[in-house]
Each structure stands twice: as C-alpha cells, then as structure tokens.
Amino acid sequence: MTGDAPQAHAPDTLDKALQRLAAREQELAALQAELDETNRGVLALYAELDVQADELRRATELKSRFLAYMSHEFRTPIGAIRSIARLLADRVDGPLTDEQARQVRFIQDTAAEFNDMVDDLLDLARVEAGRVEISPGWFELVDLFSALRGMFKPILTNPNVVLVFDEPQGVPQLFSDDRKLAQILRNFISNALKFTARGEVRVSARREDDAHVRFSVSDTGIGIDPAFHGAIFQDFVQVDSPIQKRLRGSGLGLSLSKRLAELLGGTVALDSHLGEGSTFHVVLPLRLPAQPGAPEGRA
Ligand code: ADP
Numbered sequence: 001m002t003g004d005a006p007q008a009h010a011p012d013t014l015d016k017a018l019q020r021l022a023a024r025e026q027e028l029a030a031l032q033a034e035l036d037e038t039n040r041g042v043l044a045l046y047a048e049l050d051v052q053a054d055e056l057r058r059a060t061e062l063k064s065r066f067l068a069y070m071s072h073e074f075r076t077p078i079g080a081i082r083s084i085a086r087l088l089a090d091r092v093d094g095p096l097t098d099e100q101a102r103q104v105r106f107i108q109d110t111a112a113e114f115n116d117m118v119d120d121l122l123d124l125a126r127v128e129a130g131r132v133e134i135s136p137g138w139f140e141l142v143d144l145f146s147a148l149r150g151m152f153k154p155i156l157t158n159p160n161v162v163l164v165f166d167e168p169q170g171v172p173q174l175f176s177d178d179r180k181l182a183q184i185l186r187n188f189i190s191n192a193l194k195f196t197a198r199g200e201v202r203v204s205a206r207r208e209d210d211a212h213v214r215f216s217v218s219d220t221g222i223g224i225d226p227a228f229h230g231a232i233f234q235d236f237v238q239v240d241s242p243i244q245k246r247l248r249g250s251g252l253g254l255s256l257s258k259r260l261a262e263l264l265g266g267t268v269a270l271d272s273h274l275g276e277g278s279t280f281h282v283v284l285p286l287r288l289p290a291q292p293g294a295p296e297g298r299a
Contacts, residue, residue, distance in 0.1 A: 060128065067125035071118045078118060081111045120252040123183075124235070127259045132180075134263055136288045139178045141168040141205055141213075148185060148203070152193075161196050163189070166204035171213050175287040180260045181215075184268075187253040188217035188280040195278070196221030208283055212266075218279035224272040233258040233268060257282070264288060 085108045087093065089101070096104065126132045145165045152163055174181075185203065192201040199220025208214040224232065228239050238251040258268045265285045272278035 064125045064129040067121050068129065071122040071125065074114075074118045078111055078115050081107065082115070085111060117252070120256055124252055124256050124259070127256070127263070132260075132263060134177045134180065134288070136175055136177050138173050138175050140173055141171050144178055144182060144185075145203065145205075148182060148189065151186070152189060156193070158193070158197070160198035161193065162200045163193070164200055164202045166202060168205040170207050171205050172286065174213065174284075176264055176284060177288070180264055181282075181284065184257040184260050184282050185215060185217065187257045188282075191253060192217050192219035192221060192278070192280070195219065199277070207286075211285055211287070212283050213286055214281055214283045216279050216281050218277065220277045223274045223276045223278055224270065225274045226272070229270055229272070232270060 085104055088096065088104045089108060123132075145168065149163070149165055156163055189201060189203060196219040201217065201219045203215070203217050205213055205215045224239055232239070233254050235252060235255045254268075261268045261282050261284065265288055266283050269281045269283070270278065271281070
C-alpha cells in the first residue's frame with residue numbers, strides 16, 4: 001500500500017501549484033500596472049522637460065535680445081558724455097580750476113569704464129545669440145604681440161609695473177581669428193595690470209603639442225584664492241578685494257574670453273594663489289578648421 005501515498009497527495013500539490021500560479025499572475029498584473037503608471041509618469045516628465053527647455057530657450061533669447069538692444073542704446077549717450085568731457089578737458093570753453101579738471105577726469109574715467117561694460121555686454125549677447133562671426137586667416141604671432149604692445153603703451157601709467165612680451169618660441173604661423181584672440185589676451189592683460197601694484201605682467205606663447213599653442217599672461221599681483229577658480233570664468237563673478245572696490249569692472253571680461261576661446265576651438269585656464277600672482281592661459285588649435293572659401297596658407 002505504500003504506492004498509494006503520492007496519488008493521495010497529487011491533487012493537493014496541483015492545487016497549491018495553481019494557487020501559486022494565480023498569485024504570481026496577480027503579482028505580475030500589479031507589477032505591470034505599476035510599470036504602466038511609471039511609464040506614464042516618465043512620459044509626463046519628458047513633456048514637462050520639453051516645455052521647460054522651450055521656456056529656457058525663449059528666456060535666453062529674450063535676455064540676449066534685451067542685452068543687445070540695451071547696450072546698443074547706451075552707446076549714444078555714453079558717446080555724448082565722453083565727447084563733452086573731452087571738450088571740457090581740452091579747455092575749449094575756457095579754463096578749468098584744478099578741482100574742476102579733477103572732476104572732469106573722473107567723468108571721463110567713469111564714462112570709459114561704462115563704455116567697456118556696455119561693449120562686454122553687447123559682445124556677450126552676440127555670442128549667446130550665436131551672432132559672432134569668426135573670420136580666420138593666417139597671421140604671425142610677432143605681429144599680434146606688437147599690436148598689443150602698441151595698444152597698451154599709452155595706458156601703462158604705473159611706473160612700478162612693466163609689461164613684457166616674450167619672443168614667441170617655435171610657434172608657426174597661425175590660422176585663426178586674430179582679432180578674437182587679441183580680445184581674449186587684451187582682457188587677460190588689462191586684468192593683470194589692474195590687479196598688480198608692482199612687478200611685471202608677462203605675455204608669452206609656446207607650442208603646446210603638434211596641433212595647439214598655449215598663450216599665458218602672468219602677473220605678480222594680488223592672486224586669486226583657489227576657492228574662486230571654478231567660478232571666475234562665469235558671468236558677473238568678481239572676487240572681493242580693495243582693488244575691486246576701487247575699480248569696479250563688469251565681471252564679464254573673463255566669461256567673454258572663455259566663450260571666445262571656445263568659438264576658436266580652444267580652452268581657458270587659470271593658475272593662481274592668493275598673494276602670489278596669477279597666470280591666465282588660453283590654449284588654441286594652430287589651425288582653426290577651415291571655413292568654406294578660406295584661402296590656403298603656410299604652416
Ligand atoms: P572685471 O575685471 O570687469 O571685474 P573679469 O571677468 O575680467 O571682470 O574678472 C572677474 C574677476 O576676476 C575680477 O573682478 C577679479 O576679481 C578677478 N581677476 C581677474 N583677473 C585677475 C588677476 N590677474 N589678478 C587677480 N584677480 C583677477
């Protein structure tokens with residue numbers, strides 16, 4: 001009779017298996033329902049993200065357009081203030097007392113600073129709107145350095161700081177946009193001069209590798225705490241310092257330099273420690289990928 005036992009248990013086992021199957025089915029159905037719900041949620045989130053991305057695009061466009069209009073409209077009154085201040089400073093309408101001359105110089109300096117800010121804003125708006133044209137061509141670094149040297153000569157008013165341009169070593173003719181590169185270096189150099197009370201500002205260029213050149217602007221100025229290095233190339237970022245309070249500035253020059261460098265296929269970087277001076281770098285390709293119709297040159 002021992003053979004009877006499994007038969008007696010068989011319906012029971014089948015029953016249990018069916019019950020387990022039914023329970024599993026229910027679990028699966030619940031899981032499916034949960035998955036469907038999650039899917040619907042994900043789709044809704046995607047749609048929301050699309051809407052937000054659209055809104056962000058529109059807001060950025062509006063901001064760029066506003067900046068472009070505003071800075072453009074500011075140029076006329078600033079131009080008028082500068083012209084009138086120049087007439088006064090040149091004593092066209094009669095002599096000035098020492099105090100009046102000092103006040104006119106203050107108007108001139110402030111208007112010039114305002115003008116630079118407006119220029120930076122306009123450039124930034126153009127970059128953001130993708131409206132900056134890159135015009136690459138072949139040029140020699142010695143020519144670029146000599147133009148920069150000439151540009152800074154009249155404004156080197158601090159006898160305790162020298163501006164040195166090192167002879168470029170082993171850098172061939174470049175194919176890039178020399179005016180954009182000059183604008184980046186001008187920003188670095190004028191910052192370096194602004195934040196250096198004594199010592200030197202040195203501009204140099206060397207070949208980074210087969211395809212790149214590294215420009216460096218180093219100074220012996222106040223330096224920048226490494227805590228700020230990550231943010232310094234963003235819009236409107238300034239580091240608090242007594243010089244900063246005196247000279248104000250827009251906080252836009254470095255972010256503009258970064259974007260211009262990117263347009264030229266390059267990058268910017270900074271080495272600095274508080275109280276030990278700073279070195280700003282821009283690394284660019286020796287040859288910007290040729291634009292259609294650009295003439296061939298020598299490397
Ligand atoms: P701005 O000079 O108009 O304030 P920038 O974007 O050119 O704006 O510079 C941002 C900030 O970075 C400056 O305000 C200053 O705090 C800091 N900075 C830039 N260059 C130097 C430098 N060579 N030495 C010390 N601080 C600097």
